[in-house]
Amino acid sequence: MNTFPMATIRERTSFWSRFPTRLWWVTLMCGLVSAALLWTSWRNNGELIEIAFRDGYGLKPEDRLKHRGIDIGSVEKIEWNKSSDSVLVHVRMTAQTRSLASDGARFWIVRPLVSIDAIEGLDTILGAKYIAIEPSNAPGKTASRFVGLDAPPIPSPPEGALEISLDAPSRGGLESNAPILFRGFRIGSVIQVSLASDARTVQARCAIDPEYRELVRTNSKFWNRSGWRLDVGLTGIKLDADTLSQMLLGGIEMATPGGLNQIVSTGHRFVLYDKPEAEWTAWQPSLAHGQVWNRIAANMPQPIRSALRWQERSFGFRRNQQRSGWCLPLSDGTILTLSEQIAAPNSAIADTAMFEVAGQSVAPNQLTVAGEPVRLEESKSGTSRFSTVEPLPSEVSRWPSTGISSRLPEKVCDFILAHADPASVLVVDASRVSVTNSGWRIDDSVAIDRDYHGIPVVSTETTQVIGLLSIGKDQRVVVGF
């Protein structure tokens, strides 16, 4: 009897057989991939903001919003708003840059712009237009509705700039953003040119960059520089022009005479002349400015006046003589001065010399050095450090005795003549100094008043007092200690 062979079927008992199919793991993975993709896309989708422009300038959806040249959003929709007759542009910002669109942010459409001032937006001639943003300086709360500008904003003057106003009889080709030049060097720019409220003059609002504000003094002169000058004469044709941009743009030239005039404050008004007088261009003042100024200004030695009076006999008469200068009180109670400021000349009648400082009047032989009387033989050069009989009044500010260099630095450096009047502080460049036996001799090209005799000299590198300025008949020398 034949029996048909039957297979015995066994259930699979492996771990995986408990699940109907392994493919469910794939399903799970696919679900995760899908969720991750959707989530990242949703997260990157920033908020919509709305900017109203007067003109769309051919902006299209998908065009970009750029800040400093990189994309931070894209235009989603553009529509015409009937009620305000403007173009409403809806921009989707990325989530990371949303905070840039806060109150006070400014938007404009970048498009090719050719003016005599500058050529801008060349990248948009062929490429797409884009919206540029200038975030507000003070971060406020984010906003979602903005009014766009019609043209790129005039760059706002830097923080701490000096704003002055120039009055001119006519506009004379002056444009906003024109440079203000000092020796042909740009120190600021015109912010705005407008007619004065009474229409009698043209007013130019100007900003001087913060590092150059010390160059503008109350006696500074400003004149309109048309950029180029053509002189046709018998000897030929002479064309005067600086750079091409100045030739097109013009500008305002400024000059400051040397002297002791005040630094101006914001809002000061000057007259803008048509052309300079011959002497203005010849002025060569030494003015501390910029970083040098900022570093030293906070901590400047405060010299005080001193005078030496004596009597001399001439033609049988007694004549009063005096020398005055500056000396520097120190924190240890002593006073630094040029030796000749306390030593009367040999021609003086004995015991007539009196030294005056800070309301005291003492005979020079009563001054002491470390308890010993000062040696009074006259020395034409050198400095002395001495104490008066009575201490100086407490309101006199004292320079720390550690802030004094024991001798002149080996290498000549830039230095400052620390006049007590901040407006008269002078800076002297190292290139104007030559080293001599008696000290550093300052070039004759630097105009220094006789009034600077005895002024402390501060190194701009170490901010230490390195010596005193001695003004003789034919030379000005920095004398070390």
Place this chain on the structure above:
Amino acid sequence: MAQPPTHERSRGRTAAAAAAALLLFPAAVLLPILEIEKLGHHHRSSIVGGIVELFRSGSWFVGIVILVFSIVMPLLKIFALLELCWLCSLNEKHRAWTYRWMEQIGKWSMMDVMLLAWLVMMIKISGLVQFQFGSAVIAFVLCVSMSMVAALSFDPHAIWEST
């Protein structure tokens, strides 16, 4: 009589693949599939966004064709497969009817064809513009392959096997 495990496995595999395809579908059609940059003009398009643009610009016919063949049909096919695998309570007649329908729809579900068309277009325009694949491409490729796996692993015999 116990159901042979082959049918059971085929059914499970189909259901898993179809569910995966369904999960990936929204990401594939909603996210940008292509980012084009031409002379500074940016364009990002997703499948749904492209259809909306076609409708807006008045190309109703092309819009409807793409909508039907790349969104409606693939979705119907996935749902039909899921129905066949999971709704065991349906009577055989209904299941047979669904299967027949699915076979018809499957012919017109053109997601895979569209993927090919995209690729051809990319190669053609690569000289003219710069383009980048969007994030939807991953989802799209996975979705197409999952629905193919689902369709291939479906065993029509399971319909006639009694539950």
